[in-house]
Amino acid sequence: MRAFDRLTAALAALCVLALPAAAQAPAPAPPAGPPFELKQVGPGVYAAIGGPMAGSNAGFVVGDDGVLVVDSFFFPAAAQALLATIRQTTDKPIRYVVNTHYHIDHVSGDAVFKAAGATIIAHRNVPGWIHSENLHLFGANLTPAIKTQIDQLIGPDRTIDKETVITLGKRRIEIRPMSGHTGGDLVVGVPDAHVIFTGDLVWNHTGPTTIDGRIGPWTNEVTQLEMLRNEVYVPGHGDVAKTKDLDDLRRLFADLMRLTAEARASGLSGDALVKATAPKLVALHADWPRIAGNAPHLVAEMDQELAGTKRVPVPVK
Numbered sequence: 001m002r003a004f005d006r007l008t009a010a011l012a013a014l015c016v017l018a019l020p021a022a023a024q025a026p027a028p029a030p031p032a033g034p035p036f037e038l039k040q041v042g043p044g045v046y047a048a049i050g051g052p053m054a055g056s057n058a059g060f061v062v063g064d065d066g067v068l069v070v071d072s073f074f075f076p077a078a079a080q081a082l083l084a085t086i087r088q089t090t091d092k093p094i095r096y097v098v099n100t101h102y103h104i105d106h107v108s109g110d111a112v113f114k115a116a117g118a119t120i121i122a123h124r125n126v127p128g129w130i131h132s133e134n135l136h137l138f139g140a141n142l143t144p145a146i147k148t149q150i151d152q153l154i155g156p157d158r159t160i161d162k163e164t165v166i167t168l169g170k171r172r173i174e175i176r177p178m179s180g181h182t183g184g185d186l187v188v189g190v191p192d193a194h195v196i197f198t199g200d201l202v203w204n205h206t207g208p209t210t211i212d213g214r215i216g217p218w219t220n221e222v223t224q225l226e227m228l229r230n231e232v233y234v235p236g237h238g239d240v241a242k243t244k245d246l247d248d249l250r251r252l253f254a255d256l257m258r259l260t261a262e263a264r265a266s267g268l269s270g271d272a273l274v275k276a277t278a279p280k281l282v283a284l285h286a287d288w289p290r291i292a293g294n295a296p297h298l299v300a301e302m303d304q305e306l307a308g309t310k311r312v313p314v315p316v317k
Contacts, residue, residue, distance in 0.1 A: 030052075030053045030075040030077045030078070031051075031052035031053050032053075033051055033052060033053065034051055034053075035048075035050065035051055035053040035054045035073070035075070035077070035078035035081045035082070036048040036049055036050045036051055036053075036054045036057075036058070036073075036078065036081070036082065037049045037051070038085060039240055041059075041193070041195050041232045041234060041240055042190060042193025042194065042195045042232065043192075043193055044061060044062035044063070044171070044193070045059070045060075045061050045062075045190050045193045045195045046059055046060050046061075046062075046089070047059045047197075047234040047240050048060075048082055048085070049239060049240070050073060050074075050078070050237075053073075053074075053075050053077060053078045053081075054073040054074060054075065054078040054105075055073060055074025055075065055078070055105035056071065056073060056074060056103075056105040056106050056200075056236055056237055057071070057234060057235060057236055057237060057238075058070055058071040058072060058073055058082060058106075059071070059197055059234050060082070060086055060089075060094075061168070061171070061173060061188075061190055061193075062089065062090050062092060062168075063092075063167070063168020063169050063170075063171035063173075064168055064169020064170050064171060065092065065093075065095075065168055065169040066092050066093050066094065066095035066096075066168050066169075067086055067090060067092055067093065067094045067095060067096075067168070068095060068096040068097075068098065068166065068168060068173055068188075069082070069086070069094060069096065069097045069098070069113055069118065070097075070098050070100065070188050070197040070199075070234070071097075071098075071099060071100055071106040071107070071197075071199065071236075072097060072099070072106065072107060072108065072109030072110050072112065072113060073105065073106070073108060073109045074104060074105040074106075074108050075108065075109075076108055076109050076111070076112055078109060079108070079109020079110075079112040079113065080109070080112055082109070083112055083113065083116060093117055094113055094116050094117060094118045095117075095118060095119065095168065096118055096119050096120075096121055096166060097110055097113045097114075097118045097119070097120050097121065098121045098122070098175060098186060098188050098197075099120065099121070099122040099123075099126060099156065099186070100185060100186050100187070100188070100197065100198070100199025100200065100201075100236065101122075101123065101126070101181060101182045101184060101185045101186070101199055101200060102122070102123075102125075102126045102129045102130045102133060102134065102182060102184060102313075103134070103137070103182065103200065104134045104137070104149070104150065104153070106199065106200075106236070107122075107130065107153055108149065108153065110153070110154050110156075111152075111154050114154060114157075119157045119158060120154065120155075120156040120157045120158070121156055121157070121158045121159070121160065121166075121175070121186075122155075122156035122158075122159055122160075122184075122186070123159065123160065123161065123177055123184035123185060123186050124159035124160060124161040124184070124315075125182075125183060125184030125313070125315045125316070126155070126156055126159065126184055127155045127156060127159060127316075128315065128316025129182075129184065129313050129316070130153050130155055131150055131151065131153060133212075133313050134150045134153065135147070135150055137211065138150075160175060160177065160186070161177055162177065163175065163176050163177070171190070171192065172191055172192065173188060173189070173190055174188070174189040174190075174191060175187070175188055175189075176189065178201060178221045179214075179217055179221070180201055180213055180214060180215075180217045180218025180219070180220070180221045180222070181199065181200045181201050181212065181213050181218060181236075182200075182212040182213070182312075182313060183212060183214075183312055183313050183314075183315070184313070184315070185199055185200070185201055186199065187199065187201060187225070193232075194231050194232060195231065195232045195233075195234065196225065196228065196231050196232070196233050196234070197234045198225060198233050198234065198235055198236065198241075199235075199236045200235075200236035200237065201218065201221055201222060201225070201236070202222065202225065202233055202235035202236065202238075202241055202245075202246060202249060203235055203236065203237045203238055203249060204233075204235045204237070204238025204239050204240070204241040204245045204249075205238055205239075205245065205248065205287070205288050205289070206237050206238040206288060206289050206290060207288055207289070207290040207291040207293065207294040207295070207298070208237075208249075208252075208294075208298070209294070209297075210297070210298055210301045210302070211297075211301065212312050212313055213301075213312075214305060214310075214312065215253050215256065215257055215302060215305060216257075216305075218253065219250055219253045219254070219257075222246055222249055222250050222253075223250065225246060226243055226246040226247060226250070229243060231243070233245070233246065252281075252285055252288070255281060255284050255285070256281055256298055256299065256302050257302060257306075259277050259280050259281055259299070260273070260277055260299055260302040260303050260306060261306060263276055263277045263303075264303065264306060264307075269303075273299070273303055274296050274299045274300050274303070275296075277299045278295040278296045278298075278299045279295075281295045281298065281299060282295050
């Protein structure tokens with residue numbers, strides 16, 4: 001099963017051939033249409049719910065003396081559009097970008113914001129993964145244009161591996177490391193607005209990508225987030241979420257683990273296990289867009305996790 005197929009399960013709206021222009025390989029323009037829908041989710045806190053040009057969600061927080069951006073999309077053109085939107089919203093300087101993880105659909109616009117004066121912050125594992133692991137995601141489907149895009153990704157200016165507080169004047173922003181989705185995840189909380197940017201630890205009723213994930217720890221971390229009642233969650237993919245949406249994600253993971261374990265216990269393995277189990281998972285969550293397309297990948301990766309053979313990114317010393 002190709003890693004690229006798993007990635008495109010999350011980026012189903014993107015045309016794989018429509019990648020950013022590269023120096024040695026021409027590429028078509030990004031997909032047409034609005035890059036994102038801007039939603040104010042709290043006082044001075046905005047979610048950018050991504051369309052095809054964006055490939056994921058992002059957002060920004062306006063404080064007393066500056067702006068913090070969370071993630072920067074798949075196409076740099078979408079990041080430029082987000083920058084323009086911020087400029088229309090406030091004239092305060094953009095001080096920080098926090099990357100929730102290394103995946104290309106969340107970091108490709110970092111250079112746009114660095115040029116605008118921002119400091120890029122990420123988990124300490126990201127510098128060792130941002131190029132090598134993004135190349136691995138595409139596998140045999142790596143094209144010259146995609147490789148150039150990955151080669152041109154910039155690393156963070158600052159890395160963290162423990163809970164960190166950033167202040168924008170009186171506004172306090174809390175950054176917490178987690179590990180379920182990639183092994184190097186960050187969530188960004190804005191306590192005074194009761195908003196949490198979760199990155200891809202939360203997928204709101206859209207089929208998740210688990211290529212780098214470990215469902216056991218991931219489920220526990222979703223539970224931790226869910227326990228923060230009355231919060232607004234900005235997920236990595238899907239619309240703005242509430243507590244019930246996180247509960248639905250946990251149920252998806254629980255069904256995935258249970259069904260796969262039952263198939264293993266019955267003696268199934270490999271393609272036979274996937275073919276027998278994926279339709280059952282789809283039937284339980286048929287209202288989730290794209291679940292039918294990525295259920296086979298979810299089951300195969302769950303099987304590998306239960307067998308102890310799943311490949312996940314390893315921190316670089």
